[in-house]
Amino acid sequence: SQQGEEDPQALSIQEGENATMNCSYKTSINNLQWYRQNSGRGLVHLILIRSNEREKHSGRLRVTLDTSKKSSSLLITASRAADTASYFCATVENSGYSTLTFGKGTMLLVSP
Amino acid sequence: EAQVTQNPRYLITVTGKKLTVTCSQNMNHEYMSWYRQDPGLGLRQIYYSMNVEVTDKGDVPEGYKVSRKEKRNFPLILESPSPNQTSLYFCASSDWGGRTDTQYFGPGTRLTVL
Numbered sequence: 001s002q003q004g005e006e007d008p009q010a011l012s013i014q015e016g017e018n019a020t021m022n023c024s025y026k027t028s029i030n031n032l033q034w035y036r037q038n039s040g041r042g043l044v045h046l047i048l049i050r051s052n053e054r055e056k057h058s059g060r061l062r063v064t065l066d067t068s069k070k071s072s073s074l075l076i077t078a079s080r081a082a083d084t085a086s087y088f089c090a091t092v093e094n095s096g097y098s099t100l101t102f103g104k105g106t107m108l109l110v111s112p
Numbered sequence: 113e114a115q116v117t118q119n120p121r122y123l124i125t126v127t128g129k130k131l132t133v134t135c136s137q138n139m140n141h142e143y144m145s146w147y148r149q150d151p152g153l154g155l156r157q158i159y160y161s162m163n164v165e166v167t168d169k170g171d172v173p174e175g176y177k178v179s180r181k182e183k184r185n186f187p188l189i190l191e192s193p194s195p196n197q198t199s200l201y202f203c204a205s206s207d208w209g210g211r212t213d214t215q216y217f218g219p220g221t222r223l224t225v226l
Binding site: 100 | 147
């Protein structure tokens, strides 16, 4: 069953602007991950944040996690046309297994 | 190079003709999984495997079979494909109980069932 729900479904911005995507989930999680998918390609892991973490950075990416609200956000700073892709959040529940449950994704378009 | 490979990448077939999509990983991962991706529905898990000879159903297992005879391979079998199985399929693998639980995805197999 799907757990993560991304918001917005689609986002269109200009190069240099920041892009923020949100994800909400329903159950208790071990960690939450963000993946990127270029059109028709496989998913690429971007960043993982564990349930005991509140914020994490990786290059131009910043992820926050609020377990009380069961929500996460992905911020891409100083966006580039090459950031155009779909972004998915995925959760690993506290079952001890590695099963990922994906949301439906946010489609980001960055115009030059 | 660490990778997950899938074959074929593209396949057009007809209803009822059995097919197999292969998946192989070279990272010695215990966990492997199959997903299908459909517009508006995101990725849905079909089957997963915790280790050799251990498989379990995901969210949408109907019409699919899998096997895990070797650690590196996890083929997806469609015994009698139907048009509603037209989709983009991804195989993924990860460490079992690893530090990251990151899944590594294959490039995808685009299947069309006529």
